[in-house]
Amino acid sequence: MARLPRVPADERAAMAARFDFARAPLPQPANLPRKGVREVHPSLRHIEAWISSVGASAALTDLDGDGLANDVCYVDNGTDRVVVTPFPGTGERYATFWLDVAPLEWNARTMAPMGCLPGDLNEDGLGDILVYFWGRTPVAFLQRPGPSLQRPGPSGSSSPTESSTELPTESLAASRFRPREVAARVERWYTNAATRADVDGDGHVDLLIGNYFADGARILDAEAGGSEEMQHSMSRADNAGHNRLFLWAGGHGGANPEVRFEVAKGALPGRAEIGWTLSLGAADLDGDLRPEIFFGNDFGPDRLLHNRSRPGRVELVPLEGHRGFGTPRSKVLGHDSFKGMGVDFGDLNGDGWLDLYVSNIAAEWALEESHFLWASTGEVERMAEGQAPYRDASEPLGLSRSGWGWDSRLADFDNDGVLEAIQATGFVKGGVNRWAELHEIAMGNDDLLHRPGCWHRFEAGSDLSGRDTNPFFVRASSGRYFDLAPEIGLGEPMVTRAIATADVDGDGDLDFVFGNQWETSYAYRNQAPNPGRSLVLDLRRLGIEGAWTPAIGAAASVRLPDGRRLVAQVDGGNGHSGARSPEIHLGLGEVPASVRLPVEISWRDRGGRVHHDTYRLAPGRHRIGLGEPAPMDRPVARLTPPTSAPDGEEG
Secondary structure: OOOOOOOOHHHHHHHHOOOOEEEEEOOOOOOOOOOOOOOOOHHHHHHHHHHOOOOOEEEEEOOOOOOOOOEEEEEEOOOOEEEEEEOOOOOEOOOOEEOOOOOOOOOOOOOEEEEEEEEOOOOOOOOEEEEEEEOOOOEEEEEOOOOOOOOOOOOOOOOOOOEOOOOOHHHHHHHHEEEEEOOOOOOOOEEEEEEEEOOOOOOOOEEEEEEOOOOOOOOOOOOOOOOOOOOOOOOOOOOOOOOEEEEEEEEEOOOOOEEEEEEOOOOOOHHHOOOEEEEEEEEOOOOOOOOEEEEEEEOOOOEEEEEOOEOOEOOEEEEEOOOOOOOOHHHOOOOOOOOOOEEEEEOOOOOOOOEEEEEOEOOOOOOOOOOEEEEEOOOHHHHHHOEOOEEEOHHHHOOOOOOEEEEEEEEOOOOOOOOEEEEEEOOEOOOEEOHHHHHHHHOOOHHHHOOHHHOOOOOOOEEEOOOOOOOEEEEOOOOOEEEOHHHHOOOOOOOEEEEEEEOOOOOOOOEEEEEEOOOOOEEEEEOOOOOOEEEEEEEEEEOHHHOEEEOOOOEEEEEOOOOOEEEEEOOOOOEOOEEOOOOEEEEEEOOOOOOOEEEEEEEEOOOOOEEEEEEEEOOEEEEEEOOOOOOOOOOOOOOOOOOOOOOOOOO
């Protein structure tokens, strides 16, 4: 292996000194038995550790309406509970509780939650949660109005309050979140990723569901007969479950909230529908406010779809990268054979277009893959010709290697205007190293691979990259990224699946959560000693019944005094099983507090019409009601329905 570049020791120390995080465990359900592997179909019992390697999830959002994304939704797969709790240190604003699927169909013996995706699903202004599973179709937990989860603070205050009257766990969950089916009927799906985006451009946010094992399989049924099927190839498998696009079809709030989604049949072309999908991403990559869709697939090529849809008519076209004479096929987008397990978007090359950061398996002396940093060439017009205008820049940037990757995140944790890159890594932890056996399987005959009986044993106690550490990549003056996790207190080995980011305390810097597999999950409070200033945009648009809802897919562009242009979009839940808050966070560096920066915001209204608005905003946190007739030289501090507010007064 070639010797990797190093950063000078003094520069490395200075880079590490910019970061500091305080760690706290997330609460786990008490008085419930915990497990370490799942009960699985008899034909899969000898590979139970492999089958049990997914299920941890984490998301940050605002559920209690205090204006901050300081509520954690996470899957504790040791108890198979979807837990909702305040982010540690933000006040015990309500009692920790978990979501119950009942009275909908539920069988704890054959079903298990895999992820939680927060969002205002029915556009009534209240935060809801989509939960997806192995063994059944997803469930929407719709929040209905009720007593505030938190004690009211001082008049006009948007800061979190310290405590509220605690309700019993069952009472709180039952009174505020109502489970509703998303699909027309309950079926056995094996979902490992979901995200939200306005795919057809009608102004309503749709659902994308990524499935893994074949629909109808009995993976978690320990009493079923026959034999189940694994992937039939390590590099071109297409015998997975079907991915789905659900178009928003209506909803309402109130005491009995509802939401309707309809499957867009045939909307996902070819193999985009049948990959072994582990991650999903949706972002506008060509500037038309129609999100392109990325499917990160295990055992076969990832898929990037160009969005040419119109309201009521979905048209998604596969894109493929150009292969030059010296380019390996694995380094061409749409042709790789890696194990796409995480995706995020950010502009790393500073050209004003989003790049894609994709996690694969990159364990040293193991499967010889790499992570991807698909850097935009800026030739977005080539998408109309079916070409993906991206080149892999992961090795020159230092992002190609780490471990067995899952969620990947690009975020600015010290607000210097340069994105950091963090990853969730690790597979299964045990005492017996099974890499030799996995290599034999990977090199074996595809005709045998789909038969579980031909697999080596991966039982409880097996270890495959079980002691990876989650990297925290920081960019050096050379332009290359270096992992500083050990220097900043993040060097403890973990088996992690999910990463969620948000500014949970409103102090202008990003905090995060690691969702860990079969282990305690942790929250990390950002205590950077001298962060730069930031611009945090909580963008809202009108939903149904005059309610304000997060403007998923809205894009912001900021021009800094030094000439740099920063871009970002409101995220609907991209990645493997982690979800950042639906806010735009941009680090500004040493911009003076008094400077008002030109900010262009592009968005779609509820009728699907595109708007481009220009604001001049000072550093800080701004909640903006898109479409309000507010003066352009100041932030909208509080959301109200559109009115003719006098110039100089708050709307």
